[in-house]
Amino acid sequence: MIQTIKNAWKVPELRGKILFTVFALLIFRVGAAIPVPFIDTEMLKTYIEAQSGSIFGLLNVMSGDAFAQATVFALSIQPYINSSIIIQLLTIAIPALERLQKEGGEEGKKKLEAITRYATVGIAIIQAFGYYTFLRVGTNGTSLLTVQGVWPAIVIITAFVAGSAFLMWLGEQITEFGIGNGISIILFAGIVARGPAMVGTIYNGVSNWASGLVSTEENPISIMHPAFVPFVIVGMLLLVAFIVFITDAERRIPVQYAKRVVGRKMYGGQSSHIPIKVNMSGVLPIIFAQAIASIPATIGMFVPSAQTKGSGWNTFLTIFDTSGWVYGIVYFLLIILFSYFYNTIQFNPVEVANNLKKNGGFIPGFRPGKPTSDFLSRVISRLTIFGAIYLGIVALLPTIVGNIMALFKSSAGRSLGIGGTSIIIVVGVALETVKALEAQLMMRHYKGFLE
Numbered sequence: 001m002i003q004t005i006k007n008a009w010k011v012p013e014l015r016g017k018i019l020f021t022v023f024a025l026l027i028f029r030v031g032a033a034i035p036v037p038f039i040d041t042e043m044l045k046t047y048i049e050a051q052s053g054s055i056f057g058l059l060n061v062m063s064g065d066a067f068a069q070a071t072v073f074a075l076s077i078q079p080y081i082n083s084s085i086i087i088q089l090l091t092i093a094i095p096a097l098e099r100l101q102k103e104g105g106e107e108g109k110k111k112l113e114a115i116t117r118y119a120t121v122g123i124a125i126i127q128a129f130g131y132y133t134f135l136r137v138g139t140n141g142t143s144l145l146t147v148q149g150v151w152p153a154i155v156i157i158t159a160f161v162a163g164s165a166f167l168m169w170l171g172e173q174i175t176e177f178g179i180g181n182g183i184s185i186i187l188f189a190g191i192v193a194r195g196p197a198m199v200g201t202i203y204n205g206v207s208n209w210a211s212g213l214v215s216t217e218e219n220p221i222s223i224m225h226p227a228f229v230p231f232v233i234v235g236m237l238l239l240v241a242f243i244v245f246i247t248d249a250e251r252r253i254p255v256q257y258a259k260r261v262v263g264r265k266m267y268g269g270q271s272s273h274i275p276i277k278v279n280m281s282g283v284l285p286i287i288f289a290q291a292i293a294s295i296p297a298t299i300g301m302f303v304p305s306a307q308t309k310g311s312g313w314n315t316f317l318t319i320f321d322t323s324g325w326v327y328g329i330v331y332f333l334l335i336i337l338f339s340y341f342y343n344t345i346q347f348n349p350v351e352v353a354n355n356l357k358k359n360g361g362f363i364p365g366f367r368p369g370k371p372t373s374d375f376l377s378r379v380i381s382r383l384t385i386f387g388a389i390y391l392g393i394v395a396l397l398p399t400i401v402g403n404i405m406a407l408f409k410s411s412a413g414r415s416l417g418i419g420g421t422s423i424i425i426v427v428g429v430a431l432e433t434v435k436a437l438e439a440q441l442m443m444r445h446y447k448g449f450l451e
Helices: 002-009 012-031 041-050 055-062 078-093 095-103 105-137 150-177 182-193 195-211 228-248 284-293 295-301 312-319 325-346 349-358 370-407 411-443
Strands: 250-257 260-262 265-267 271-277
Touching (some): 002 012, 012 150, 012 182, 012 411, 041 055, 078 095, 078 150, 078 284, 182 195, 195 228, 228 411, 250 370, 271 370, 284 325, 284 370, 370 411
Antiparallel strands (some): 250 271
16 A cells, blocks of 8 residues: 555656645544534533444544534535435436436436535535534533524534535545545545544543543443453454455456457457456445434434433434444444445446347356346345445444443443444545555556556
């Protein structure tokens, strides 16, 4: 990875793309530190940190700590992700949108992007209003706002919506003028920015254990037994290595091209293969599954009684806590669902089989046409279920480990559930960005960048 970045830096055009991406991320981090007025950020941060293992903690990690500080980028890119999910699902359900996607060409693509932007703003307004309602109601009847009234409500909601819309635009600029997918890179930057805080949580947990402090419901503090620290570090390193291995794994289907004579020349006769990734959809199923799984918490923001312990809505949100088994099952099933959804969009067995037939190619042991497409469908189905289960297990494994650690009075371990999902996203986005750099280098016929 480091060598690839060094080689890309030597190319003036790629150096400009890298600098543009870095500058855009700098803007993102500056905006993530600008608080929205009329909010008691100290009380809010204390509450969110106490809820580190809940869905609010997850939203805080995805936003790079902006959610807990109520900054202009508190909503992060979640509205855009939700909008993308809705539009892509509607593309399958509504024939007009499907025709626009398949037959509209570049103009149709621009129209779908415009629809996604409008939907993003609409979703951002709903989420911003829910966040404001949560701040106004506060915790245990104590409001998190310093000033009440219509004007503060307008300012707070407008600031959140504007921040989310700006991040959407910034992500598009990174995609067009920078390196890699802009939305994924912004999400990557937000998670990485939380790295020092997560290290500090482990350190404070060990210090609190050494001091003999006890975490209670009235005084929730981070506690971790020192013996767990080496296991956490080694486990994360092994997890990263496993993610990299599966990400690069692929099934190669052999393809043979028949010989044919055109004029006085003979064409074909060579052997090739169709590479099919085990995890073809990358980190998108996890990102989208998180967006859907966070809907209960978003709904709970609109209900004042959701912050009152013992109420029906509070119990409902507790059930969907990120460390709970209900959330884990829903999260796992959503990952599998979105894995199949994206693999269906990215790989069309019928189209591949028809292209092979037109070019005189065939898979040994299978006749061209429908038998070939049926074989490819079976291969894709098996790889997809394996890749989806891999994503689900890796995403939930730290949660399981955190709950086991909690049995030994190590409350700091519950935040590892969020850390596991973050590792998958960070490693996946890093690998995709490096591959994008390598592709740019290859287009410019740069020699030796893989050495």
